Amino acid sequence: xxxxxxxxxxxxxxxxxxxxxxxxxxxxxxxxxxxxxxxxxxxxxxxxxxxxxxxxxxxxxxxxxxxxxxxxxxxxxxxxxxxxxxxxxxxxxxxxxxxxxxxxxxxxxxxxxx
Numbered sequence: 653x654x655x656x657x658x659x660x661x662x663x664x665x666x667x668x669x670x671x672x673x674x675x676x677x678x679x680x681x682x683x684x685x686x687x688x689x690x691x692x693x694x695x696x697x698x699x700x701x702x703x704x705x706x707x708x709x710x711x712x713x714x715x716x717x718x719x720x721x722x723x724x725x726x727x728x729x730x731x732x733x734x735x736x737x738x739x740x741x742x743x744x745x746x747x748x749x750x751x752x753x754x755x756x757x758x759x760x761x762x763x764x765x766x
Contacts, residue, residue: 653689654766661739662763665747668732669698669759676702676757694765701756710749 655662666685673683677700684699705713716734736759740747746762 655763665736665739668736673700696761699758
C-alpha cells in the first residue's frame, strides 16, 4: 500500500529495522516484511524469530546508544532503532514492538495511507 512519507526517510527506517532483525535472527532464519491497510492507515511489519525483547525494556531500546543484549562481536553503536523511530515520527508515524507469535519480535510502523 502507498503511504504519505518521505521515501528516503522511510527507506532508511525500514533498512535499520530489517538489519537489526537479520542480526538477531538465528542462523538461516528468515525475516518477514509485510504491510496492510485499514482505516486510512498502513501498518508495515518486520518480524523475526530472534530472542525478542522483554516488554519492560522495549521503550529503552529506541534511545540513542543503547545496545540491548549485545552479541559477541556485534557491530554498531546503538543508533539504528533510535534513528528509525526519529524518522518515522518525523513523518507523522508511530513505531512499536510486539511479540512475534511463536517467538521473536515484530516491529510495527504505522503511517497515513496515501
